[in-house]
Amino acid sequence: MLAKSLQMLLLLPATLRLAFAQNSNSSTSCNNSPDLCQRAYNNITHLGAHDSPFVRDASTGYSVSGNQYYNTTVQLSAGVRLLSAQVQTNSSSGQLSVCHTSCSLLNAGTLRSWLQEVNTWLVANPNEVVTILLVNGASASATALAAEYEAAGISNIAYTPTRTSAIEQWPTLQNLINNGTRLLNFVASLTDNTGASYLMNEFDYIFENSYQNTAPTDFSCTANRPDSNTSGALGAGMMPLMNHFLYVNETLFEMPNTTYLATTNAPSGGVGNLGDAATQCTSEYGRVPTFVLVDFFNVGPAISAVDRLNGVTAPTGRTAVSTAVASASTSGAMSAGVGKGMFMLCLTIWAIGRSI
Ligand SMILES: *[C@@H]1O[C@H](CO)[C@@H](O)[C@H](O)[C@H]1NC(C)=O
Ligand SMILES: *[C@@H]1O[C@H](CO)[C@@H](O)[C@H](O)[C@H]1NC(C)=O
Numbered sequence: 001m002l003a004k005s006l007q008m009l010l011l012l013p014a015t016l017r018l019a020f021a022q023n024s025n026s027s028t029s030c031n032n033s034p035d036l037c038q039r040a041y042n043n044i045t046h047l048g049a050h051d052s053p054f055v056r057d058a059s060t061g062y063s064v065s066g067n068q069y070y071n072t073t074v075q076l077s078a079g080v081r082l083l084s085a086q087v088q089t090n091s092s093s094g095q096l097s098v099c100h101t102s103c104s105l106l107n108a109g110t111l112r113s114w115l116q117e118v119n120t121w122l123v124a125n126p127n128e129v130v131t132i133l134l135v136n137g138a139s140a141s142a143t144a145l146a147a148e149y150e151a152a153g154i155s156n157i158a159y160t161p162t163r164t165s166a167i168e169q170w171p172t173l174q175n176l177i178n179n180g181t182r183l184l185n186f187v188a189s190l191t192d193n194t195g196a197s198y199l200m201n202e203f204d205y206i207f208e209n210s211y212q213n214t215a216p217t218d219f220s221c222t223a224n225r226p227d228s229n230t231s232g233a234l235g236a237g238m239m240p241l242m243n244h245f246l247y248v249n250e251t252l253f254e255m256p257n258t259t260y261l262a263t264t265n266a267p268s269g270g271v272g273n274l275g276d277a278a279t280q281c282t283s284e285y286g287r288v289p290t291f292v293l294v295d296f297f298n299v300g301p302a303i304s305a306v307d308r309l310n311g312v313t314a315p316t317g318r319t320a321v322s323t324a325v326a327s328a329s330t331s332g333a334m335s336a337g338v339g340k341g342m343f344m345l346c347l348t349i350w351a352i353g354r355s356i
């Protein structure tokens, strides 16, 4: 009798979960549009925030190492659905952290707390599918990364692929939502994901164009990683990720080009704008890029080009943010932050060289 009641009790959450999943259906939006619910995950374009946790705002003293003006929560609410981040080891605490190049340069806290931030948003937004792309600068093992996912309470909604090669039959957004697996996770690189098969090795599934661009004429759709065989990658079913951000080269380091940002992220007009570049890549690939990765996503606004690729004309449920490029004159704290940031940046680049 007791065993029976216990069993009933244990069954209850699953039943509730099922009821909940069936309720979230196409009368509502998936990723801000009802039109996207029945589309396959790999056959829509997800707007990506490059270096999502690395914010150039008061919280970082307006660090020049910041790649976004708004934090991850604001990004998600505004329509960003791919979050890239670098994972490094904080050498004093030993904890896996989201740090830009080095934890002494820009430390956005532990990986666990950042994942908790993403989880909080996902719980509050049950019809949204989000992708995380981690650059594994810490060379952390799958089990070490998974421990952070588990501690953050986010591993239970992670999607596990059905195969390990690129030719995955990707589910529709509605399938992912109904199945309770609406967080997709890629890691560069993780050749052995034993014990955490939801952590997908990025270059088994995704190919990228070059991210090393300093002039608006540099953007290319040609595959750069894992290799330069674009047609081979497409033929293998790999998903295209379009890097679309510009660096400024300085003597010892590089930082985002913010003076040309309004054009770089624009839906049209001006050399190297996102809209024309995406059109070009769609034509070269014979399909839309699955991911578009930008700096300072709010400028452009970058989401305009992505909505066009998705055929979305009336997005729902977004919280708009300013499309302005923040300028140094907007804050007295900026110059102090820039000074410290520059100094740390020089030191770090000098010490360990460049990484994205
Ligand atoms: C979605 O909602 C419609 C209309 O309310 C209903 O007919 C349909 O059965 C629902 N689908 C699922 C999968 O729950
Ligand atoms: C991708 O989605 C578009 C728009 O719905 C559709 O026309 C196309 O057939 C889809 N392609 C694949 C391979 O599913």
Ligand SMILES: *[C@@H]1O[C@H](CO)[C@@H](O)[C@H](O)[C@H]1NC(C)=O
Pocket: 071, 072, 073, 074, 117
């Ligand atoms: C993100 O930014 C918003 C707006 O500045 C702020 O209200 C919120 O507390 C921030 N969230 C986190 C988790 O830092």
Ligand SMILES: *[C@@H]1O[C@H](CO)[C@@H](O)[C@H](O)[C@H]1NC(C)=O
Pocket: 090, 091, 092, 093, 103, 104, 107
């Ligand atoms: C590393 O972790 C310690 C302890 O949590 C923390 O005080 C420090 O700010 C972190 N950052 C760096 C750069 O080490």
Ligand SMILES: *[C@@H]1O[C@H](CO)[C@@H](O)[C@H](O)[C@H]1NC(C)=O
Pocket: 171, 172, 175, 176, 179
């Ligand atoms: C949903 O989850 C079940 C059980 O894990 C799995 O067998 C099925 O393939 C999943 N469906 C999709 C569309 O991912």
Ligand SMILES: *[C@@H]1O[C@H](CO)[C@@H](O)[C@H](O)[C@H]1NC(C)=O
Pocket: 214, 215, 216, 246, 248, 257, 258, 259, 260
């Ligand atoms: C950013 O790129 C534009 C276009 O190439 C260039 O004119 C501008 O000088 C660059 N900004 C900086 C700070 O170098």
Ligand SMILES: *[C@@H]1O[C@H](CO)[C@@H](O)[C@H](O)[C@H]1NC(C)=O
Pocket: 229, 231, 232, 233, 235
């Ligand atoms: C590119 O990949 C295709 C398919 O795997 C292969 O047939 C072709 O030889 C490759 N081309 C080059 C230049 O490696």
Ligand SMILES: *[C@@H]1O[C@H](CO)[C@@H](O)[C@H](O)[C@H]1NC(C)=O
Pocket: 214, 215, 249
């Ligand atoms: C910027 O630096 C990169 C890497 O060192 C180099 O490939 C590129 O040509 C440089 N671009 C300019 C405009 O100097």
